[in-house]
Amino acid sequence: MLKTLLRSTALAAAIAFAPAAALTLAATAPAMAQAQGGDIVVTYKDDIATLDPAIGYDWQNWSIIKSLFSRLMDYTPGTPDLVPSLAESFTVSPDGLTYTFKLRKGVKFSNGRVVVPADVKYSIERAVDPKTQGPGAGFFGAIAGFDDFAAGKATGLAGIETPDTETVVFKLSRPDATFLHVLAINFASIVPKEAVEAAAGDFGKKPVGSGTFVLKDWVIGQKLVFARNPDYFVKGVPHIDSFTIEIGQEPLVALLRLQKGEVDIAGDGIPPAKFLEISKSPDAKDLIVDGQQLHTGYVTLNTKIKPFDNVKVRQALNMAINKERLVRIVNGRATPANQPLPPAMPGYDTAYKGYAYDVAKAKALLKEAGYADGFSTVLYSTNTDPQPRIAQAIQQDLAAVGVKAEIKALAQSNVIAAGGTEGEAPMIWSGGMAWIADFPDPSNFYGPILGCAGAVQGGWNWSWYCNEDLQKRAVAADSMSDPSKSAERVEAWKKIFVDVMADAPWIPVFNERRVVAKSKRMGGEPNIYVDPTRVINYDAIFVKP
Amino acid sequence: MVLLLARRLTQAALILLGVAAITFVLLYALPADPAVLLAGRNATPQTVANIRHQLGLDLPLPVQFWNYIVHLLQGDLGRSFNQKTAVAPLILARLPATLTLMAAGIAIEVMIGLTLGVIAAVRRDGAIDRLVMTLSFVGVSTPQFLVALLLLYVFAATLGWFPMSGYGTPAHLVLPAFTLGILGAGWYARIVRSAMIDVLGQDYVRTAHAKGVPAARVVLRHALPNALLPVIAMIGIDIGQFMSGAVVVEAVFGWPGIGQLAWQAIQQVDIPIIMGVTLVSALAIVLGNLLADLIAPFIDPRIRAG
Numbered sequence: 001m002l003k004t005l006l007r008s009t010a011l012a013a014a015i016a017f018a019p020a021a022a023l024t025l026a027a028t029a030p031a032m033a034q035a036q037g038g039d040i041v042v043t044y045k046d047d048i049a050t051l052d053p054a055i056g057y058d059w060q061n062w063s064i065i066k067s068l069f070s071r072l073m074d075y076t077p078g079t080p081d082l083v084p085s086l087a088e089s090f091t092v093s094p095d096g097l098t099y100t101f102k103l104r105k106g107v108k109f110s111n112g113r114v115v116v117p118a119d120v121k122y123s124i125e126r127a128v129d130p131k132t133q134g135p136g137a138g139f140f141g142a143i144a145g146f147d148d149f150a151a152g153k154a155t156g157l158a159g160i161e162t163p164d165t166e167t168v169v170f171k172l173s174r175p176d177a178t179f180l181h182v183l184a185i186n187f188a189s190i191v192p193k194e195a196v197e198a199a200a201g202d203f204g205k206k207p208v209g210s211g212t213f214v215l216k217d218w219v220i221g222q223k224l225v226f227a228r229n230p231d232y233f234v235k236g237v238p239h240i241d242s243f244t245i246e247i248g249q250e251p252l253v254a255l256l257r258l259q260k261g262e263v264d265i266a267g268d269g270i271p272p273a274k275f276l277e278i279s280k281s282p283d284a285k286d287l288i289v290d291g292q293q294l295h296t297g298y299v300t301l302n303t304k305i306k307p308f309d310n311v312k313v314r315q316a317l318n319m320a321i322n323k324e325r326l327v328r329i330v331n332g333r334a335t336p337a338n339q340p341l342p343p344a345m346p347g348y349d350t351a352y353k354g355y356a357y358d359v360a361k362a363k364a365l366l367k368e369a370g371y372a373d374g375f376s377t378v379l380y381s382t383n384t385d386p387q388p389r390i391a392q393a394i395q396q397d398l399a400a401v402g403v404k405a406e407i408k409a410l411a412q413s414n415v416i417a418a419g420g421t422e423g424e425a426p427m428i429w430s431g432g433m434a435w436i437a438d439f440p441d442p443s444n445f446y447g448p449i450l451g452c453a454g455a456v457q458g459g460w461n462w463s464w465y466c467n468e469d470l471q472k473r474a475v476a477a478d479s480m481s482d483p484s485k486s487a488e489r490v491e492a493w494k495k496i497f498v499d500v501m502a503d504a505p506w507i508p509v510f511n512e513r514r515v516v517a518k519s520k521r522m523g524g525e526p527n528i529y530v531d532p533t534r535v536i537n538y539d540a541i542f543v544k545p
Numbered sequence: 546m547v548l549l550l551a552r553r554l555t556q557a558a559l560i561l562l563g564v565a566a567i568t569f570v571l572l573y574a575l576p577a578d579p580a581v582l583l584a585g586r587n588a589t590p591q592t593v594a595n596i597r598h599q600l601g602l603d604l605p606l607p608v609q610f611w612n613y614i615v616h617l618l619q620g621d622l623g624r625s626f627n628q629k630t631a632v633a634p635l636i637l638a639r640l641p642a643t644l645t646l647m648a649a650g651i652a653i654e655v656m657i658g659l660t661l662g663v664i665a666a667v668r669r670d671g672a673i674d675r676l677v678m679t680l681s682f683v684g685v686s687t688p689q690f691l692v693a694l695l696l697l698y699v700f701a702a703t704l705g706w707f708p709m710s711g712y713g714t715p716a717h718l719v720l721p722a723f724t725l726g727i728l729g730a731g732w733y734a735r736i737v738r739s740a741m742i743d744v745l746g747q748d749y750v751r752t753a754h755a756k757g758v759p760a761a762r763v764v765l766r767h768a769l770p771n772a773l774l775p776v777i778a779m780i781g782i783d784i785g786q787f788m789s790g791a792v793v794v795e796a797v798f799g800w801p802g803i804g805q806l807a808w809q810a811i812q813q814v815d816i817p818i819i820m821g822v823t824l825v826s827a828l829a830i831v832l833g834n835l836l837a838d839l840i841a842p843f844i845d846p847r848i849r850a851g
Contacts, residue, residue, distance in 0.1 A: 045796075046809050049628045130595040133629070135584055137592055150591065204629050220638035222712060246711070248799040252694075253710045256702050264707070412815065413582050458581070458590045481684035 021337035023336035038543030039242045040264035043249035043257070048224060050204030051215065053189035054127040054134040055365070059535055060267065060435075062186060064226070064245070066536040067238070069189035069209035072101050072120065072168070073180050077540035078345065078527030080089030082180050086115065086190060086210070086233075096175035098482025101168045107233045109192045110214040117162035119190050125149070125156050126196070127187040134313075137186030139438070142176035175479035177489055181439035184533075212238040212539045221248060226538075240540035258287070258517055264543075265529070265536060266517040272386075275331050278517070289516040290342040291530025294437035296337055296445070298430050299379075299394060299507040300419070300462040307425045308377075312369035314504035318355035319362035320401045321394060327510050329390055333491070337508035340445050340497050344532055347493040354501060354508070362401045374402025380418055380425045382432040383409040391429045428462050428511075440532055442493035444476050450500055465505035470496055553838065557831040564827040565617070565820070569610050572816045579626050579814050589591060600626065613820070622824070623817035627810075632821040635693075635806060642712055643802040646725065646794070647787035649718055651780055653726025658733020659776070665734065666741030666772075667764060677734055684731030693724045693797040710799035721798040725791055729783065740772035746798025773844050785830025789822070 048381070050056050053065045074085035083173070084090060087101040107115045128137045128149055140146060144159030159171040172179065181189060196209035212232050217225040224245045228238055229348045249257075255278070258266050263294075270278055278284060282529055295360045301308040301317060308314055323336035338354025341347055366372065379398075381391035388409045398405045403410040405427065412433055418425040448454040452471045454461030477492040501508075521544050528540040580597040597603050601612065616623060622632035658681075665677040700720060702711040711717050744750060745768055753763045792804035803822055810818035 047628070048808075050630070052629065054631055130592065131599070133583060133596050133599060187695070201624075202630050221642070221805065246799070248795070248801050248805050249710055250796050250799065253697065253797065253799065257709050260702075413578065416581065417578065458593060528574075532838060 006226065006516050015460055024099065034239050034542045035523070035545040036236070036239055036241075036542075039189055039244070040240055040242045040541075040543065041244050041246060041306045042265040042267050043246045043254040044267040045249060045251060045261050046245070047221065047256075049243065051207040052204035053186045053191065053207075053209075054123075054136065055131050055204060056186060057135045063531075063534050063536040063538060064224075065186045065189065065207075066534040067211050067213045067226070068207050068215065069186070069191065069211045070107070070233075071184055071186075071188045071190060072103075072335050073184035075184060075440075075533050077523060077537050078531055080532050082184060085184075090180075090272055092481055092483065094482070096177070097172045099170040099172070099179060100519055101170075103166050103168065104233055105166065107196070107210050107515055109208055109210045110229055110231070111192060111195055113192060113194075115190060115474065116165060117168045117193075117212055119192060120168045121157070121160045121162055122193045123190045123364055124160060124188060126191070127285050128157060129521050130305060134187065136185065139182045139187055140183060142172045142174055142182075142302070144171045144173045146289070146515075148446065152366060175481050177478045177481045177486075178439065178441045179442050179481065181441050181444075185439055213243070216242070223247065236487055238539045240538070243538060251351070256519055258519055259283075261519055261521075264519040267536070269515045270517050272331055272508070275333075275515075277386060283520065286520045289518055289526045289529040290333070291514055291516070291526040292342070292532070293512065293514045293530060293535075294342050294345055294440060295507045295512045295514075296340055296430075296433075296435055297334070298340070298344050298514060299509060300336070300425075300428045300430065301505055301507065302423075302426050302462065302464055303505055304423055304464040306428075307371060307375055308426060310369050311503060312365050316362045316401065317403070318364035318504050318507050319358045320403070321507055322357050323509055324357075325397075326393055327388055329386055329393060330510075330512065333515055334510035334512045337511050339501055340450065340506060342437075342511040345437065345440060345445070347490045347497065352498050352501070355504070359400055362544075366401060366403075369505055371402075373516065374404065375428045376404045376406070379405040380408045380410065380415050380428040380476060382412045383410075384416050384432055387429065387431040390431055394429060394509075416460075420456075420458040420460065422464065425462060442490065442497065443474065446474050446493075446496065446500075450505065463505035465500075465503065467500070467503060470499055517540065550839070553835050556790030557828075557835065558799030560831055561827055562614075565614065565824060566610065566819055568823045569613065570606070572819060573606055573609065575814065579750070579816060580816075582814055583626055617824075622821040625810075625815050625818050627813045627815045627818075632817045635818065636803065636821050639801055639806055642800055643788060643804075644792060645718060646721055646800060646802055647784065649722035650729065650787055651783050653722055654729030654733055654783070655776065655780065656729035657726060659737055661730065661734040662766065663738025663769065666745060667737045669742060674738075674742055677738070681731035681734040684728050684771060685707055685735075686779050687728060689724060689728060689791070689793040690797060693721070693794055694730060696720045697726055697797060712799070712801050717798075717800075721791070721794045721800050724794050724798075725787065733776060733779065737772060738773045740770060740775050743770045744768045770844060774841060777837050777840055777844060778834075781833040782830075784833030784836070788829030788833070811815065 024399055029226045044060055046060065048061055048064065049058060051061060051065055053069050056062065056065050070086045072085060072087040073082055075081055076083055077466060086107060088104045090099060090101045092099055103115065103117060109115060124140060126132055127134050128140050130148065130150060130152060137150060143157050145154055145157045148154035149157050159173070161169040161171065163169060192208055196203045199206040205218060212229055213226040214229050215224065216227045222402060225242060251266065251271045252274060254263055254266040254268065255270060255274055257263040272319040279288060301314045303309055327334045327336055339349060339352055366374065379391055379395060381387045387406065391407050391409065395405045395407055415428060416433060419428050435445065435449055448460045450461060450465055451474060452466035455464045455466045472494065473496055477489050477496065516529045518529060523542050523544040524540060528537040531537040579600055580593050580600060584593045584596050585770065601609055602678060613623065620633065624630060625632050626637065661677045661681065668674050697709060697720060701707045707716050707719050750768055753767050788803070792808050794800065795802045795804040803825065806818060807822040810822065822832040
């Protein structure tokens, strides 16, 4: 189930992170004996779609692109903590509208050329350029000149300046406190123009970057071989010498091979059918990595469709769902949720208890709202296992309070289309589609999925929820660009999400954890196999001596 | 002969055009909008519109089809939506694996099927016949994944005789080819048996027996060649079938064939790849049948005369 859920994240997927400074790595994990060397084998069922950082946006290529390229900003492995990477240092102007970065000196692309500020400008313009057809353009919306460039009225982003050979200046059209995160996501990876042009549209198969690894060989349909970049700008990173990704490997077979030691990481996780067996085996603790990801699964209640325009109805339904039971359907690989943010996200409110499961109270509230006899509605879900089963369990819970929900299990794109069409889908179970944070900042859980801007045709705010007051507070919070105000900002977001829950546009259901299977020889904490911003952190994992 | 070939090739071209047209209309009539999938969840409607425009999805369907056919005639199968790279090399890269598995699978099913079919026909209504027929029945009705997993578990995971998964050496080929072969052999056994029974009842066979020709020679030299025609036709069909991908077998054994590519493309609504694979498969089916028709006269001179 994990497999299907995650596969479908071609859209919804993506978590972000990159090679962090070895210093921070060493500082955070002094106890780890990180042996150098080793060649490992990783398996996936599906092809690696592309390694072009302006295009790749699924959970398989996300990790790999992270390691092939470097970005101005990155994260300490296993954490949501930002650190400068390709940038040596940076400053933010008091108004939050100007970001100035000094590049590290002498960093080289794997083609041997030194990285210069013009590469930064080129790479980000390339990600935004409509001709690239990249899914990440929208992240850079705060850069001055974005609208003109995105609409084809300008030939570049006016807001990126390269005054000298080591400085890049970003001018923003509005304050964006998440801007440093934006520069750490894959779409902000720095690429050399000459290599992109030489690849003639096939950069995704012939990537050139300045990351920890380089692509050595790609046999279409079979395997990809990545070798350590000997020129990487942080000494001692990465730890392994190479990793080979074998594709077309059935998860079940990959697991058998892993148990025999032929495979080091089964990238698709553990199939539900094998999960209990493996988790009860004596080797379980060496083989299974269970990590939190920045994910929340939820049911949207469309505030523009009766009776969900009534807040009491929405609150009642929040009390009607037995989340513990839903967690059991996914083999316990999730934690019941009571708020939009996942626990690993800054701004998660540990004090908030949400709406407890209480059928009697739910019925009473429905009666108060004038629906003593319940009502009929429609619940949308994607059609890959286990999503329809989860939808059925939700359906049963709803029936217990008198709400008759008809299930519409459709292909992912059709559910997304229905969600983004006003007045179309009363309820949607988000499983298989949403929402995994692109970067570890609470705003990422608001704007597109709970904010007014997302409540548009083709948008992802499937509750069509728009609270003007909260919207103002969200804009205010995202204007606090001063890094010293970040605690205050997180506090502001925490309150926003608690207030969202008072309006109950969602039923938060659970936070899915990610399970990866690894061989016994692989070392490191779970948080570098399920890194909150990059899934598998190839820079940090190591083979035990 | 040349005339026949010309006629059949023209037919083949028309069939392919028809297949292309039908697949095209079906795929583009799908409610799923590839542009939305490509654009991702952060896309503005403007981005989606841009992508749709660049992919040519905003053009009228007949124009899109015309463009596709024009490119197709130049050997260009278009670019994958998802992988953002040309489709033809993706398919070509997987052809060797598909062809190898196809050849090995057919060889195994024909060898097993012929042997069992002949024995069953000769020992008609005996215990061996009934055993063979039962086995072939089991063979044709067993799901591929069951046999594949069973072989994998016994011969790879437990005994370790063969690698569990992958491609490149003859050892890798054994289990996937046998999965296809064992299952397909059932069909061949049944067809060969009934064709043989038919032939064995004919006058010339009785004459041969009467002349004192050894029984084995009668069966193998006199009767069998005449029973081969349906087998040739069947191989023609199998070529087409296996070329379109042995999806299940490829999945279980990590065999990098066309089936895997097709399956992924379907899940991702990657229309250019689906189109490409469909056309290649259709071509294989047409060519397989053509090949069978061309070979038949050499096996049976009566067809040449007719």
